[in-house]
Amino acid sequence: MPPANAITLSQKSIFILPTREGLMFAVLVVFMVLAGINYQNSLVYALAFLLASLFMVSILHTYRNLAGLTLQAGPVKAAFAGEDAEFIVILSRLGERTHEALLLGWDKQMLQGADLLEEEEDRVKLYVPTRQRGVMNPGRLLIQTYYPVGLFRSWSWVDLDMSTLVYPYPVAAGPVPGAPSSAEEGEMLQREGAEDFYGLRQYHSSDPPRHVAWKSYARTEELLTKQYASYADRRVWLDWELLTGMEAEARLSRLCYWVLQLAATTNEYGLRLPGLEIAPGRGEAHRDEVLKALAIFEVGR
């Protein structure tokens, strides 16, 4: 199947074959027919034929349980190498047909069950273990069902073209080099905003009027200007070269650790990798950009 973000299962993509239990059942039917022949017993024949027909009809039902089902790629979450990446696949149905006991996943041994009975759609969370950093595409998704009688398995491989980033596994590497230690910095860093009140000084004519401490003027008749400080100078550079002597993956793991440490503070941090530099910044988007750079750095070399 060509990759797509939403796929509706139909005849072209659904396969169906008897299971081992199905073959056992077929053998049972053969034995029953033999009993019917040898005992010349019409009702034994009838029961054998009824079960043979059930066998055939169950093909239709097992097929029907997948047919018309739409799979859609949902949001994905990045993971750190070694963790499980979470993929969400959205199942939805057409019309009134229900789907029951669906199993889906990338690993045959670890399939996730899902039903679409009353609900129109179901968001199935699938976890895929990761081992290496980089971009992970778990490949074609297996969706299968044994419902209703387990005599047949119908399945389909769908490529929803889902992928996620796998960040390096963070390895503790001590305090972030060049960052103010949390003890020294203390409360100041916990204040909000980039510009914080710092102190008062003599008024200069160039100062903006909104910075004049009017309350103080009212009290002392002295014009003072409120001084604000910003911490622009508290920038941390996470540099590849800080970790000379280590292997690339080890360096990336430690850089990743520092990124996570810094992301929990208000410090701005930048990243320098060979051939790549990300200017210091803050916030989730910045963190994700930096982590992404770590994830895909020289992947596949």
Next chain:
Amino acid sequence: MNDFQIPRNSLAWMLVAQAGVIAPHVWSLRLPVWIVLLCVGCGIWRVMVYQGRWTYPGRWVRVLFVIGGVVGIGFGYGTFLGVDPWVGLVITAFVLKLLEMHSKRDAYVVIILGYFVALTEFLYFQAIPYAAYVLLVVTCLTAALIGLNQTRSHTRPVKTFKLAASLLLQSVPLMVVLFVLFPRLAPLWTVPIQSQTARTGVTDRMSPGNIAELTQSDDLAFRATFEGPVPPQSELYWRGLVLSYFEDGTWSQVDPRSYGPVAARQKRPAWVDRIERLGNQVRYSIILEPTNQNWLFSLTVPEPVDMDGVYLVRDYRLVADPEVRSRLRYEVTSDLDYAIDRRMPSRLYYDNTMLPVKGNPKARELAAQMRAAAGSHRDYVNAVLRMFNEQEFSYTLKPPRLGDDTVDDFLLGTRSGFCEHYAGSFTFLMRAVGIPARVVVGYQGGEYNRIGDYVAVYQFDAHAWSEVWLEGEGWVRVDPTSAVAPERIQSGLESAVSSGEFLGDLTLSWLKYRQTLWITELRLQLAAISHYWDSWVVGYSPEVQVDLLTRLLGNVDSKTIGMITLGLFFGLLGIIGIILLRKKPIAALSEVDKEFLRFSQLLAKEGLGRRMGEGPIDYGRRLAAARPDLAAVANRVSETYVTLNYAEDVPSDAMALKQAVRAFRLRAMTTR
């Protein structure tokens, strides 16, 4: 794999089905007590395991159980051959497997064994109630199968059962195709059938009292369907056995094969062609209930039957070889007017005039006196019949006991007896004066079921009569009972015996209530249904199949039939598939939706219909923009609709929307 927990839903149906498949075997006392106890024990154990109170038995315990089971069956039944030990074995395996359900596959094995146990019931009984019962059990088993494949969150047992029933219902048309068209083959190897050799019906030994015993049974003996009108009751003498040998008060058979060749399919010895068929030919088919005996029943004098294993023997009866172990259907042509053995072979003459040297002296004396008084053999026969008729002879189902000289005691002592007394003593009286005579045992009469257009013959219709050989006439049927109790022959046993005697030992028999009209009507209806079932379903034999297919399709070869079978089967499967896979429309519209639809259709005439995919709120806004004068009422309609449809806690009541629409229309009319 030890942590496999069978879904509750599946286990429930499995246990119900297990009890269901085993119950009839227990009920009919076919299973030894220890297997019954084993079943109960394993069931309880399994439930305990499910509840977490007990654990599965250990491996050695299980091995012990299996060895014990096999040894027990070997000793208990004395053999492993035959249906009974086989059923015992399957049931033992089935219940023991319950204690070894560690994986899903084990559960499948239990269910598949269950289907097989269900089948064994048909080896014993094939009536409609049994078939319905087995179908019910099979549905439970199928529900257990479905339960195994459902996710844990959706396991409502009743729903699962309904699904199983609908799956089986969808399979029925396909089953019918296979049932009718799948070639019925001859047995591939011989199998021991039913060890229970309960021999029912008339036997090959007749002594005073044993036919009277038979009349206490209301079991069906056979059913006969005539082509054309049914002959009168008095003509329905169903011959089964000819008893020519008399000793110690008991009449028994002389091996009919000792009289010469038998007539069979493709084999027509000379004596068959010497039968003088004088007309009044009838054609009929008989469905004989299993007797475990060789003899078949027919009206004199039958043609050889065109069927393997059925022979016409020298005393003009039909026999089956091997014996009739399951219901047998055969077709016969008989000539009711005939002359047989006008020239009597000496061997037959000898056998049919022979009497023990001693015994019954008074009867011999009586015979000699009466023969001397009569002018001819024919007159003598009539004189004896007249004696039965005119003297103090009575017809009863409960005759007094007789001494060693049974004929003497009866004729000159008790003078009350049943058909075997009259037939036996009549034949004795004939032989005593050298007239060849023999006793014939079979059934007389039967009940005509006009709904099913057949004659049902029950065990209580069992009868014995005589045949005498008269010079120039051959064998002539004489029924001495008709001289004593003519109503027995005209209208059956019930009217011939005193009230209370008829089926006196059976407290609950449908047939006791022949006088009550509606019961009779209902009984005939049910009997007719079961007759159709027996002739078309249970009795759908290779012969019936060939007959039906020839009638339906003409003479076609097996290849064509195969093609037709496959075509029909997959055609039907395709139709079922189309029905299953057709796109079902979105659920029917609610009242609120319908009202809103009417509203938008109304406005569509003004060019303001709702567009495809347009939400109700957007639609309301567009209306308001198009007709500012109606903005307020239009918005009220769309808001009411949204509130009714999507807000929680608001019952979906169309009234509020109807009012809003009415307000809109009113406003629209006034502003136009």
